[in-house]
Amino acid sequence: MNRSWFVRIALVVALWMGGGVQAAPPVKRVLLLFSHHRLNPTNLAVHQAFQSRLSERFPGQVEQDTENIDITNAKDPLYENELFEFLKNKYASRKPDAIVAVTPVSYKFARKNRKEFFPNVPLVGCLVRPEDLGGSADPSVISAFTHKKNLEAMLRLMPRLRTVYIVGGDRSSIESSFLGSIQRDAETFKERVAFRYLVNVPPEELNREAAHFPADSAVYYYFMGSDRNGMSHIPRDVLAGLARSANAPVFSGVTDSFMGAGVVGGYMVPLDDVGRLAADIVIDLLGDQGGGRAPVSQSVPSVPIFDARQIRRWGFSEDALPPGSRILFRPPSFWDEYRAEVFAVVFLIIMQGGLILFLWVELKRRQKAEHRLKDTQREVMESRTALAHATRVSTLGALATTIAHEINQPLSGILSNAQAALRFIDSGKANPDEMRAIFTDIVKDDQRAAGVIRRVRALVKKGPPMATTVSVNDVVEEVLDFMKSDLRAHHVRPAVLLAPGLPTVIADPVQLQQVFLNLILNGIEAMNGKTVPKRVLTIETGRDGSEVWAAVRDRGDGIATEKLKSVFEPFSTTKPNGLGLGLSVCVTIVTAHGGRIWAEPNLGGGAVFHVALPIQRRS
Amino acid sequence: MNESAPLIVVVDDDPSVRTGLCRLLRSAGRRVQSFISAEEFMASDSLFQACCLLLDLRLPGLTGTELQKELKRRGLTTPIVFITGHGDIATGVQAMKDGAVDFLQKPIDDKDLLLAVDRALERDRHRKSVDQKKTVIQGRLATLTPAENAALRWMITGQLNKQIARNLGVKEKTIRVHRGRVLHKMDARSVAELVLMAHTVNINPPEDPKE
Numbered sequence: 001m002n003r004s005w006f007v008r009i010a011l012v013v014a015l016w017m018g019g020g021v022q023a024a025p026p027v028k029r030v031l032l033l034f035s036h037h038r039l040n041p042t043n044l045a046v047h048q049a050f051q052s053r054l055s056e057r058f059p060g061q062v063e064q065d066t067e068n069i070d071i072t073n074a075k076d077p078l079y080e081n082e083l084f085e086f087l088k089n090k091y092a093s094r095k096p097d098a099i100v101a102v103t104p105v106s107y108k109f110a111r112k113n114r115k116e117f118f119p120n121v122p123l124v125g126c127l128v129r130p131e132d133l134g135g136s137a138d139p140s141v142i143s144a145f146t147h148k149k150n151l152e153a154m155l156r157l158m159p160r161l162r163t164v165y166i167v168g169g170d171r172s173s174i175e176s177s178f179l180g181s182i183q184r185d186a187e188t189f190k191e192r193v194a195f196r197y198l199v200n201v202p203p204e205e206l207n208r209e210a211a212h213f214p215a216d217s218a219v220y221y222y223f224m225g226s227d228r229n230g231m232s233h234i235p236r237d238v239l240a241g242l243a244r245s246a247n248a249p250v251f252s253g254v255t256d257s258f259m260g261a262g263v264v265g266g267y268m269v270p271l272d273d274v275g276r277l278a279a280d281i282v283i284d285l286l287g288d289q290g291g292g293r294a295p296v297s298q299s300v301p302s303v304p305i306f307d308a309r310q311i312r313r314w315g316f317s318e319d320a321l322p323p324g325s326r327i328l329f330r331p332p333s334f335w336d337e338y339r340a341e342v343f344a345v346v347f348l349i350i351m352q353g354g355l356i357l358f359l360w361v362e363l364k365r366r367q368k369a370e371h372r373l374k375d376t377q378r379e380v381m382e383s384r385t386a387l388a389h390a391t392r393v394s395t396l397g398a399l400a401t402t403i404a405h406e407i408n409q410p411l412s413g414i415l416s417n418a419q420a421a422l423r424f425i426d427s428g429k430a431n432p433d434e435m436r437a438i439f440t441d442i443v444k445d446d447q448r449a450a451g452v453i454r455r456v457r458a459l460v461k462k463g464p465p466m467a468t469t470v471s472v473n474d475v476v477e478e479v480l481d482f483m484k485s486d487l488r489a490h491h492v493r494p495a496v497l498l499a500p501g502l503p504t505v506i507a508d509p510v511q512l513q514q515v516f517l518n519l520i521l522n523g524i525e526a527m528n529g530k531t532v533p534k535r536v537l538t539i540e541t542g543r544d545g546s547e548v549w550a551a552v553r554d555r556g557d558g559i560a561t562e563k564l565k566s567v568f569e570p571f572s573t574t575k576p577n578g579l580g581l582g583l584s585v586c587v588t589i590v591t592a593h594g595g596r597i598w599a600e601p602n603l604g605g606g607a608v609f610h611v612a613l614p615i616q617r618r619s
Numbered sequence: 620m621n622e623s624a625p626l627i628v629v630v631d632d633d634p635s636v637r638t639g640l641c642r643l644l645r646s647a648g649r650r651v652q653s654f655i656s657a658e659e660f661m662a663s664d665s666l667f668q669a670c671c672l673l674l675d676l677r678l679p680g681l682t683g684t685e686l687q688k689e690l691k692r693r694g695l696t697t698p699i700v701f702i703t704g705h706g707d708i709a710t711g712v713q714a715m716k717d718g719a720v721d722f723l724q725k726p727i728d729d730k731d732l733l734l735a736v737d738r739a740l741e742r743d744r745h746r747k748s749v750d751q752k753k754t755v756i757q758g759r760l761a762t763l764t765p766a767e768n769a770a771l772r773w774m775i776t777g778q779l780n781k782q783i784a785r786n787l788g789v790k791e792k793t794i795r796v797h798r799g800r801v802l803h804k805m806d807a808r809s810v811a812e813l814v815l816m817a818h819t820v821n822i823n824p825p826e827d828p829k830e
Contacts, residue, residue, distance in 0.1 A: 404704075405677075405704045408704055408725050408726065409633045409635055409636055409704075409725070410635050411725070411726045412635065412636045412639065412725035412726035412727060413633075413634075413635025413636050413638070413639040414635075414639070414726070415639070415726040415727065415728070416636070416639025416640050416642065416643040416726070416727065416729070416732075417638075417639045417642060417643075419643055419646075419728070419729040420639070420642040420643040420645070420646040420729075421646075423643070423646035423647060423729070424646050427646070427648075429646075438642065441635065441638060441639070444635070445635045445639075448635065485677075488632075488677065488679055489677055491679075
């Protein structure tokens with residue numbers, strides 16, 4: 001089983017490898033003959049289009065040789081013969097499968113020598129005119145050049161055109177044939193414009209003259225390969241210099257290799273098409289993969305091509321261009337050129353805007369929140385005040401009996417004294433000393449009752465808390481005085497140990513009274529179940545560092561250690577009918593005064609409630 | 620001030636109330652003494668001379684009701700008028716049940732005060748006259764022989780001589796003699812008067828062996 005598998009795999013591999021070797025196609029060769037200088041833009045454009053098309057079709061399977069025969073400038077027949085011999089020798093051992101001759105000059109050279117050179121090798125003319133073929137059946141790329149259409153286009157663009165300068169050479173056959181056909185075409189327009197010919201003029205001279213052309217003139221450049229001094233030039237460079245110097249727009253025809261050299265434009269043969277079609281013909285010639293199509297000549301017409309920058313420079317209207325014009329070098333619109341940047345900037349602006357919006361919204365929200373916080377703080381303050389007031393009133397409710405008693409006592413004294421006075425008077429025993437003593441007591445009792453009422457009213461009074469300079473000792477004494485009958489009713493003996501000369505604090509005296517009222521009431525209540533001798537409530541004050549403290553110490557049952565904190569929480573109460581707000585209000589009040597309140601177990605039973613308040617700073 | 624007039628004692632710690640009451644009572648011609656606490660009053664001679672006590676319910680230290688109990692324990696029956704503040708009514712009612720003459724709520728009107736004081740003084744006078752009668756009766760009782768005493772105890776039950784003689788195991792004639800002597804020694808005109816006297820000094824009839 002294993003073995004048979006191995007054999008099968010080995011067989012497949014061997015067959016595949018053998019097949020691969022068999023499938024490798026033979027290498028083809030193409031020889032390209034260029035008439036001009038190696039770097040001539042026409043050569044380059046055609047060659048590039050040709051090569052890219054060919055390698056698209058036969059990647060890496062076609063070998064290309066190029067020769068720049070350069071016979072345009074060397075008209076010596078001897079040179080031509082030697083060149084022929086050289087090429088013959090050079091390619092003896094590497095015979096091309098096809099020859100592509102670019103421009104009429106090289107085509108003529110190849111055709112003249114083909115019988116001796118490479119008989120039976122197909123020849124493809126490229127960028128040749130119909131008349132160059134001379135009846136030959138060579139499959140070629142035929143280009144038609146037109147000057148008439150160019151002149152028409154110039155007139156359409158420049159309705160006020162008066163003078164046309166024809167610039168070019170006549171030292172090669174093509175140049176002279178171009179010049180001839182231009183002169184013929186000019187005849188058609190001679191009524192409208194004057195034609196001036198600048199032929200074979202060296203570039204420097206040409207450029208100098210071009211700088212001073214009269215108004216309403218234009219230049220038509222066909223091409224110049226060499227000047228009258230025999231100096232050869234790259235025609236495109238001549239055009240570029242002319243276009244730079246001329247004070248009039250320069251038009252041209254021939255091939256689109258002139259585009260971008262400062263020329264406005266004109267009807268031109270697109271060299272890309274020429275190279276590509278030449279490659280197609282070669283592909284058909286090389287056969288194998290070509291599908292066996294019989295290669296035929298292709299013609300490439302001149303098409304109107306214009307330079308958008310020049311159109312704008314000379315203020316021409318695009319509407320006046322020939323229909324179907326290709327417009328090159330259209331300056332990329334801001335959008336085309338900076339699309340990414342625009343996106344980035346827009347994105348940034350949006351982000352920034354969003355951020356600003358976010359921050360603004362956030363600011364508004366914060367302001368709103370601050371307002372709400374202030375409102376809440378005010379509400380908290382108000383409700384704290386209201387709560388303090390409510391608990392004070394309820395504390396007073398608990399003290400109602402005491403208060404009634406406190407008022408009843410002097411009232412009782414007043415009544416007795418007054419009735420005694422009446423009786424003394426009625427019985428005729430009224431003596432002035434007695435009467436004086438009676439009335440003195442009545443006044444004293446009245447003041448005493450008024451004092452009680454004043455204190456009650458102070459506690460009941462509803463108002464915003466006020467901050468004044470307060471002596472803690474005074475507050476404690478006031479509260480003790482107020483509560484003395486309550487203390488007595490519960491048989492609680494107050495032990496008061498007030499430290500003399502305590503510094504003052506900043507406080508609301510009524511609220512502070514409320515704190516001690518609550519603490520003392522709690523202390524009294526805590527000792528309710530204790531025997532009378534044990535009912536001692538100690539109230540101490542003192543100073544510790546930057547604080548004045550007061551302690552209310554009872555001898556009740558005390559508070560469980562774990563409850564020492566929770567007794568200050570609202571609604572935590574040990575009393576059957578207590579609300580459990582007293583101590584929590586104490587916390588609120590003391591905290592609002594910047595102080596502390598806490599409970600501790602009392603040594604020897606009971607609890608101690610401490611209040612510490614910050615000492616008023618001397619300003 | 621008439622030294623023989625009955626002494627009224629005011630105990631109140633509050634100076635306004637205390638001086639006011641004292642002054643009012645004096646203006647009505649009463650003899651008054653005041654104390655600021657129960658303890659101070661008990662330490663004074665007035666404890667035994669007071670004919671009426673005006674007591675504040677709320678007193679520091681010993682309270683009014685506690686003083687009432689303490690006096691009772693010592694056998695002192697001085698009539699007490701309690702002075703209560705507002706809301707002490709329950710305590711006042713309890714004090715009344717425990718024998719107080721009255722309780723007055725402050726502020727006290729002079730008429731109410733004098734009425735209550737007079738009633739207390741009246742009770743004191745009555746109490747003192749009862750005490751006097753007791754002394755007389757007990758003096759007469761002391762002149763009786765044990766046999767006459769035994770006969771008296773049966774006489775106040777209303778039994779006939781024959782029944783008493785049977786109960787005591789003596790002759791009916793003997794009892795007839797005892798009856799005559801008892802009525803004479805006790806200065807009683809009838810058995811009914813004798814029963815009243817016995818009641819005054821808490822002499823109870825003997826247990827009826829038949830019952």
